[in-house]
Amino acid sequence: MMKKYRMMLGMSVAIIAALSTATPALAGEGAGVVPRAAERSASASRSMILAATQAGQRLVAVGDRGVVLLSDDRGGSWRQASKVPVNATLTGVSFADERNGWAVGHWGVILHTEDGGETWTSQRMETSEDRPLFSVHFTDAQHGTAVGLWSLLLTTTDGGKTWDKVSLPAPPNDTRADRNLMHVFADRRGDLFVVGERGTVLHSADRGQTWAYRPTGYRGSFWSGTALADGTLLVAGLRGSLYRSSDGGETWHKVVTGTQSSITGVVPLVDRVLAVGLDGLTLESRDAGSSFEVHQRPDRLSLTAAVGAGSSQVVLFSRAGVVPTE
Structure with missing residues (x-):
């Protein structure tokens, strides 16, 4: 059972990386785990980072052992959040505005901040099993969706004070909903999309209820996806696979990327779209994702996340932490 469990977790780059660090959240199946607060460290910026976002003008990144990093100068310098109540690996983060944010991760943990990421409190945690949440997205300060292992999908309508499990229908030609859900995002209208294993794309037009x-x-x-300002949807993942939709997800077309390196994140910027991935991969598009130019770092550093910083600047993250700006 444990072997199968670890194998399924390994489908996400976030979990591949987490397994390699022997994070306490994976030290067993969860029974008897006593959560500890994340430790503050002078080397926190070199911790594995798995997700990042903007909170107003601030950048917020999360990752291994409960690390939360904050930057107020567009990624020029970073400091660690002063209070994070758990040392579980954090795999996703979302802010509704410059102060209210949520982070998710192992133990099914959901953390909330009301001060732009300086301090965090726990809204949910299941230590009896390690059924991780991989991604979270809030469309406003009240309505949020979190997704994770074995079709775990949670929604809230009260800012995370309560979270409700959504029972998904079985996928076409399947008998039950048990696919791992890796990333949730929204388009300009507020419609929600979730991507996952076996080519899964889910769509909700009612804030995650159906x-x-x-x-x-x-x-x-x-493993990742995003919506562009013009409504174009892009989803990407294993072995350089990237698909594009210009009709709200009704139909999809494969985009030739010219790479076999897996894509871990897709970020829309003002003047282009940037994707990052394993083996030092970056992909850049200036035609709304219709085509991409491939670049690869000489050091082949696996990139795990990226976030926009300003109009066209971007900050990269990896298993070795914040990537220095070139």
């Missing part, structure tokens, strides 16, 4: 599958024709795993 969901429908949107066939992509792909059978591998999607």
